[in-house]
Amino acid sequence: VVDLRSDTVTKPTIEMREAMANAVVGDDRYHEDPTVAELEAYYAELVGKEAALFVPSGTMANQVAMRTWTSPGDVVLAGARQHVLQYERMGSAINSGVQIVPVRDDRGTLSVRELEEQRDIFQFLGLPVKVVCVENTHMPAGGVPIGLEVLKEIRSLFPEAKIHMDGARLFNASVATGIEPSEYAQHVDSVMSCVSKGLGAPVGSLLGGSKEFIENAWKERAILGGQMRQAGVLAAAGLVALQSMRDRLAEDHRRARKLAKAIAARYGLEVLDPDSVQTNIVVFSHPDPEAFLTHLSQADVLGGSVAPGYVRLVTHKDVDDEMIDRTIVAISKAP
Amino acid sequence: VVDLRSDTVTKPTIEMREAMANAVVGDDRYHEDPTVAELEAYYAELVGKEAALFVPSGTMANQVAMRTWTSPGDVVLAGARQHVLQYERMGSAINSGVQIVPVRDDRGTLSVRELEEQRDIFQFLGLPVKVVCVENTHMPAGGVPIGLEVLKEIRSLFPEAKIHMDGARLFNASVATGIEPSEYAQHVDSVMSCVSKGLGAPVGSLLGGSKEFIENAWKERAILGGQMRQAGVLAAAGLVALQSMRDRLAEDHRRARKLAKAIAARYGLEVLDPDSVQTNIVVFSHPDPEAFLTHLSQADVLGGSVAPGYVRLVTHKDVDDEMIDRTIVAISKAP
Amino acid sequence: VVDLRSDTVTKPTIEMREAMANAVVGDDRYHEDPTVAELEAYYAELVGKEAALFVPSGTMANQVAMRTWTSPGDVVLAGARQHVLQYERMGSAINSGVQIVPVRDDRGTLSVRELEEQRDIFQFLGLPVKVVCVENTHMPAGGVPIGLEVLKEIRSLFPEAKIHMDGARLFNASVATGIEPSEYAQHVDSVMSCVSKGLGAPVGSLLGGSKEFIENAWKERAILGGQMRQAGVLAAAGLVALQSMRDRLAEDHRRARKLAKAIAARYGLEVLDPDSVQTNIVVFSHPDPEAFLTHLSQADVLGGSVAPGYVRLVTHKDVDDEMIDRTIVAISKAP
Amino acid sequence: VVDLRSDTVTKPTIEMREAMANAVVGDDRYHEDPTVAELEAYYAELVGKEAALFVPSGTMANQVAMRTWTSPGDVVLAGARQHVLQYERMGSAINSGVQIVPVRDDRGTLSVRELEEQRDIFQFLGLPVKVVCVENTHMPAGGVPIGLEVLKEIRSLFPEAKIHMDGARLFNASVATGIEPSEYAQHVDSVMSCVSKGLGAPVGSLLGGSKEFIENAWKERAILGGQMRQAGVLAAAGLVALQSMRDRLAEDHRRARKLAKAIAARYGLEVLDPDSVQTNIVVFSHPDPEAFLTHLSQADVLGGSVAPGYVRLVTHKDVDDEMIDRTIVAISKAP
Numbered sequence A, B, C, D: 001v002v003d004l005r006s007d008t009v010t011k012p013t014i015e016m017r018e019a020m021a022n023a024v025v026g027d028d029r030y031h032e033d034p035t036v037a038e039l040e041a042y043y044a045e046l047v048g049k050e051a052a053l054f055v056p057s058g059t060m061a062n063q064v065a066m067r068t069w070t071s072p073g074d075v076v077l078a079g080a081r082q083h084v085l086q087y088e089r090m091g092s093a094i095n096s097g098v099q100i101v102p103v104r105d106d107r108g109t110l111s112v113r114e115l116e117e118q119r120d121i122f123q124f125l126g127l128p129v130k131v132v133c134v135e136n137t138h139m140p141a142g143g144v145p146i147g148l149e150v151l152k153e154i155r156s157l158f159p160e161a162k163i164h165m166d167g168a169r170l171f172n173a174s175v176a177t178g179i180e181p182s183e184y185a186q187h188v189d190s191v192m193s194c195v196s197k198g199l200g201a202p203v204g205s206l207l208g209g210s211k212e213f214i215e216n217a218w219k220e221r222a223i224l225g226g227q228m229r230q231a232g233v234l235a236a237a238g239l240v241a242l243q244s245m246r247d248r249l250a251e252d253h254r255r256a257r258k259l260a261k262a263i264a265a266r267y268g269l270e271v272l273d274p275d276s277v278q279t280n281i282v283v284f285s286h287p288d289p290e291a292f293l294t295h296l297s298q299a300d301v302l303g304g305s306v307a308p309g310y311v312r313l314v315t316h317k318d319v320d321d322e323m324i325d326r327t328i329v330a331i332s333k334a335p
């Protein structure tokens, strides 16, 4: 089976499995797991932050950040299609009692004009924006890396608010653009990344920020139930992921581009411009996603849908060139 | 002073004061205040609902409705500029833990296309929309009554969701359009109206709906601290307001139109089309609202601002023709 | 009918009705209602606090205090039978997300030993107690005023926590003990009192504290929907209540003692020691409260029940000596 | 070092490490991880429930159960010293908005009389108890298994409420008493157990209940951020724990008894009756826990404190007889 549903399906490598089996562990509740500590330090350095926290999922990383930065009733700006608004079952409303005000992000980039407008409106109303969320890469827009200029502009628009980067796929962005993770992260107050997606680890995400932020996040993680004991077994795989799996993301990007070309060939450039595919996610509109996906599944290719009328295909380490070729054949005859 | 800041500033009439002084009261906690009961029944009949509840404010009416219809994490659609999102200090996030997803409502009418789009998105995400809020009249858009056709369309788009009408100024809408309050309300599941705005009562709002809804709302009102004891003293004024102050709203509308003409004369039709002013609220863009308002205040005229770059003037029973004329003179020389 | 169910049933006096009819009012949202301002200042002085806030109910006063002092997850200590825990439909959990840890208060006085024990436990757990609630008079224990010594002890046990006094019946306590309201209130950070109970006003409560506390409470009141417009009509009655109805509470206390004697005569001193009745509330255990209350109701006397197996009778201004005598006759033959 | 601080410090066995390295995994978000499915089915059968859910921690298992069973404002009864009240940073108040009403549990067993009393009080108040939590074994009382008779009594007292068993150490209880896990669990609606404590797995807990309960719990787990991807790597260790590590808990219990005897020998039977130690937790009062623990640490023995004035020592698989003997020597000379 060619599984293009998501890069979350990646399975641990042999190296990761060995690392898990041999991990030196301790009780992370007592800050005594050396492998967790190593992973957190490694990530903190990668993103240029003072400290980091290992958590069981990207959703928890976002939810912990939200709880750490906000009080109930705070205003949060985020892209309308970002994970934190659409794919966390409204956790921010439930766990933090905040109101996310969405701004347009159709092509992945937040509308800076809308951000400014909303900033002024809520300032005027006496409810100054508390957090701005950016997603890098932006998944539903097709894995789009955020522009550094946009990020700087957002930072300067919001000197007082906290900026949180949902960098679940930050390393895809970095590999695609050549911009260092820390170069992105220097413009935000908190950043999270997943090791369980393109990087191939089985479980886990990292949240980075200042020492004080991470100390507070530690408590919020406990409240949400995310404190794990000998988490070093997972962290060991995460370290392999962070240390040796980043560069190979370029392969996934190359393959996604190939898929995009096949889709453009089949449905036209107006449906999908292959040049717009910079990382590992291919999203395109289709009149009947279900028919398309059923057709693919008959060729043992699995894809997904990311919104009504949209198909999503995601490349990752467990999909090789031969699989992509088979997929392209299937696409060429798809309805 | 000509106070055009809001119709909330209306002071009780002599008739209301007498009604308060002579009100037959009881303890409403025990359902024993006959004047409250009379007011609730009177309003329920006006809006064609089975039952109603008297509460201390419009904000509480909206918050009680939200708590009654939702559970934490529910998705609520509302106009981006509606009271429930912009003027209740994010009470819905705090008190109910819901996520309000705003749709465009620049001219007061919700974008039906956007409502449908959001409905489909959240349905797709497994988070079907729970409540749709409409505001009638829509304040920040300039007191615009909702169109009956739009309302019907929304109803048919959301057969499962609850539709709540923030009808703080429902009677202004009704007087302006000739559409009965019950004709509006038959398309929604809950409706609230204020007696303390244009109708001139000192305090209070009413929330109408089915018997079951009101029984549940009764408990939510208690939780928010809105249960009042001998509330009949306020209800007595509310009855006068509902029974004898509705028709005169036409006066306020006529005067608002006069103001609108003066503004158009001063700044041009592209700033404000007087024909767009259907009720008692005049909103127009101005490069420097503060300068405009300061100028007016020197003529003892008070106005307000409803958003950055927007001036708002509101007519009501304590502003007469002479006051309007004075205001018009001031406007004619305004910066 | 002799209504001994609660002192909340008191109806406004003629003086109050006149005051309401003649009240000078303004829009309290703009801080422009002079009568509200006068009432708030009067109460603040009575309790020796910098500022005060008028709210629609005692429940709201407590809920606003809770929201103002706490963040979700905070630990609050309160008597097991206090209003804030038992009679506000768990508003504190819903509105503030706090955990109230109850301590024994069978006879009205909080167990200081238990307060200290809980303080140490939650300190040990890294969750230092944030608020301690005291109730004065303590209703379910039979209207018991808090001892000044106990209050001082609590203060010294909790130098860091906020102490909130639910003084719904603070003036009953003061009249019974001769201790000034401000003498009680100097040992607490916030205090609330109702004008709608023994003092006879139709609606409303006051919350007192520091200027900063009241500024924050103002916002929390708005979130809960408790901001009223021309609230001066209610405040006018509240002023009459505070200024002229406090001394007469002694009458209610005298009559409650008479009732207590009748109960002791009928059921024995072990059921109720009349000397324990210091204010206007008579609570006693009865094997079948319903039978007792049904018997009373046949003599047109209404009472209530405050817990399983307990009867409650409350005296107030609308119950005179003759009514008490009729009640005593009924009690003498009660089952 | 002899680490008696907690049985959470247990490190994975070689067998577990191999199982992790060789685990067949899939994406549990798509219900496709066979090892997770196997673990969940295995646990469900052990506790005689229809279904089960794997989560990252015992705290999350409790929090998910709470969110699944309750709505904000619900009343929950639990022992005053239970984990759900004292060791989850008030997660229940934050995540679920419930009010936990504690009942006495000094010796581990909930006071059935108090449970009944509280049931009647909240029934009377119109707030019927929604959930009753029991802890088995009860940690702060010294690892006390719950009596089956007590459990049946609680069940019959609360036919309508949900009963949740925090069985973090359910298998210790079972091994100590010979009562099957399913025999305990048949009297409760939901049950959770940890594989990361005495059973030695690195991470994880299981929550069991009806199919419908687990379907809802699945969503609540996602909201809290507890959904993990290739969680099979952890589940593999969990399976080893559940399948092969239960019987050896008897060793831990034997060693705890030995420790208890040493403590009784040193401080007297009134401080600790060794016969009361049935499982792996030894709790005793000490005038100066810090002095005691410092003394132990000088002999490379680590212990902890569970409440002010109480020492706790916990045995587990990484503490052998020789270590216990060394500890006993240290205890014999302890202050």
Ligand SMILES: [Ca+2]
Pocket (backbone or CB within 6 Å): A007, A008, A009, A010, A011, A012, A195, A196, A197, A200, A201, A202, A203, D229, D230
């Ligand atoms: Ca993976």
Ligand SMILES: [Ca+2]
Pocket (backbone or CB within 6 Å): B007, B008, B009, B010, B011, B012, B195, B196, B197, B200, B201, B202, B203, C229, C230
């Ligand atoms: Ca008014």
Ligand SMILES: [Ca+2]
Pocket (backbone or CB within 6 Å): A071, C067, C068, C069, C070, C071, C072
């Ligand atoms: Ca707060």
Ligand SMILES: [Ca+2]
Pocket (backbone or CB within 6 Å): B229, B230, C007, C008, C009, C010, C011, C012, C195, C196, C197, C200, C201, C202, C203
């Ligand atoms: Ca009253």
Ligand SMILES: [Ca+2]
Pocket (backbone or CB within 6 Å): A229, A230, D007, D008, D009, D010, D011, D012, D195, D196, D197, D200, D201, D202, D203
């Ligand atoms: Ca372990």
Ligand SMILES: [Ca+2]
Pocket (backbone or CB within 6 Å): B071, D067, D068, D069, D070, D071, D072
């Ligand atoms: Ca729920």
